[in-house]
Amino acid sequence: MSKNTHLEHLEDSILFDGSQGATDAFMFLDQLAQTFSGQQRNSFKITTKWDGAPAIFCGTYPGSKRFFVGTKSVFNKNAKINFRDTDVDVNHGHAPGLVSKLKDALKYFPALGIRGVAQGDLLFTDDKKYETINGERCISFTPNTITYSIPESSALYAKADRAKIGVVFHTTYSGNTVDSLNATFGYDINQLNTSDDVLVLSAETGQLGKDLLITPQEESKLKTMKRTSASLLRDTASFLDSISEQIAANDQLTVGPRIKIYFNTYVRQGRRISSAPNFVRDFKQYFEGEVKKAVDKVKTPKAKAGKLAKLYAGMDFIEENEQAFVKTVKLYTTLQNAKLLFIRKLEKGERIKTYLRSENGYKVTAPEGYVAIFEDSTAVKLVDRLQFSVANFNVSKDWVDGK
16 A cells, blocks of 8 residues: 655755755745745645544445545554444454544545545544634643634534534545555545535635745745756755665664654754854764764673764764764755745645644634645645644654553
8 A cells, every 4th residue: 555644844845855855845835936926736735734533534435335434544554443332342343432433434434425546634523512712612622732623604514513523634545455555745625525524625825815925035036046946956956865865774873863853852942043153063073972972872882882983984974074064954954945935825824723732721823834735746744843843853752642
């Protein structure tokens, strides 16, 4: 089964896929620029990334006529497939909250007439609330980190009021057997039957209004970013390819995996990268400290020598590629800034309000982010990581991973 369980951030393409990842990121930004110039192509679409939980797979199980539901664990070696309530108890009995939600999906989703297999995110079951947020009566639900609000004035309110379960579908699977299933980004909810018991939302953003199109000033800014990025790539291509190879090898005592982790520490701390040279300087200290911890954990001289060799090799690699490293950080932040321009515009078109809970009540926030999809087969995340990811890193997950 070709699964769709994890997407990468646009700027992370340069870490995971090296110089080709940078080229792919440029392509996505070009497609976004065309879309926001009113020249959207059928081969390119944008979906809202809903902060639902758990991820759910459902439909007709390949090779049978039986309806099933499952979580990401449908991809396990010992797959957890649920045809009946008793299957849910056996497969997920360790997580009572998850059991309840999957049983509701088994009860209500068959009425939708799902053909093939769909992937989506659950939004609510019996945990939706009726409350007043910022003076507005609404139905709210908090499947994970973000609280979603459907105001009483919305056309969706009556549907949400009747519904026993809410879901957003975003991926289609096709194939005659489990092993041959292939994922296609996007899901056409218009093919489904209607059911008063199920609120089904589409992840696709639809057509952009004229007020969301890029201005001449924004177009000029994007062109400058593109020229800057192209210049930086010429000077960093070899370094990026080395980093991506190291990340693929997954040796935590090499520079590549540690660069990825170190970028994420900025997200967790809610920090922006204000200086590329300072970032590289601080990374050197971080890398040295992490490898020395690994050295201290082993006892034998041979083991210590092996890990110290990793330290010396890594420090030499950084020194030899210091200027390329600095320019890589600049390329990374340039891609982030270009991405944010489009995210801000997309946020203006949202019809469902989003909040984060705080000790002082609800705080208005943006959606989790968006997914840019090219030719239904290639996709990247567009997320303001300092706004959403920092909260998501630190939230208590409880049962929402669906294991």
